[in-house]
Amino acid sequence: MLSKKTKYGIKALVYLAKQENRAPVQISVISQSENISRKFLESILLTLRKNGVLGSKKGKGGGYYLLKDPKNIPMTDVMRLLEGPIAMVPCVSLNFYEKCDDCPDENACAVHKIMLKVRDNTLEIFRNTTLADLSN
Amino acid sequence: MLSKKTKYGIKALVYLAKQENRAPVQISVISQSENISRKFLESILLTLRKNGVLGSKKGKGGGYYLLKDPKNIPMTDVMRLLEGPIAMVPCVSLNFYEKCDDCPDENACAVHKIMLKVRDNTLEIFRNTTLADLSN
DNA sequence: GCATTATCCTATTAAATCGATAGGGTAATA
């Protein structure tokens, strides 16, 4: 299940991508427009800023803005930042790999086999979908 | 993230599918072989039995066994029984649909758009993968 | 300069879910 954190993050990013200019947008503007808890959204945007997706400006006329062209922001980046692993099981995760306690042999594991397929497929979609694609 | 419930359930089903005959297998045998908590596995197999995937036999020589040919058990069935919705967001779920509180218009929602793609793709994989495929 | 604005940061919390455990009841078999 997708967390609200990720869901809200994507919505906020799309909102920013739809802005004509790159002028900063206040948290409260996005939060009201997208029906997101202001404080919760605040922490999400902070994460995105700390990881180089967003820039911010303090004081009057401040807010958040995209640092890159939406075309250059693949969903893989967003998902990994906010949601964490894309794979459904740690043992098939590229960026968050973990061995299973129970499995003696990963290659013989049926769960591993099917979830690897799912991950490959999902990954492909997220890789080929950019923020620009979602903003149309 | 895939729950251990589903993970264990798949492993148990594969174990049963690998049996040459359809003789009942005791919970404890599967639990030991697959490194699964006996009691936890018990509740999982019970769910699978109540939903027509497994049959059971009480008393000496009893245990669980598959009711259908592994070829006729698609992973969609297993996933929906144990994990619940296949979609990452309720608003794109076929069997567990729910409207989002925040979204005024589903068709205009970016999250909806991308997650629909992911669901279609994942669903296709689960549909085309049977228990028999995982048991080889 | 100074008041205003809006981000920045830490801590807390209520609720839900997950994984596991406990303990006995019931039915079938040999």
Added chain:
DNA sequence: TATTACCCTATCGATTTAATAGGATAATGC
């Protein structure tokens, strides 16, 4: 008729999630 093994309910600790609170800090415009 004793044994075996599934059946059923209840509980519990740990973790995660979503949200909230309260103030510190920095930048802007007048």
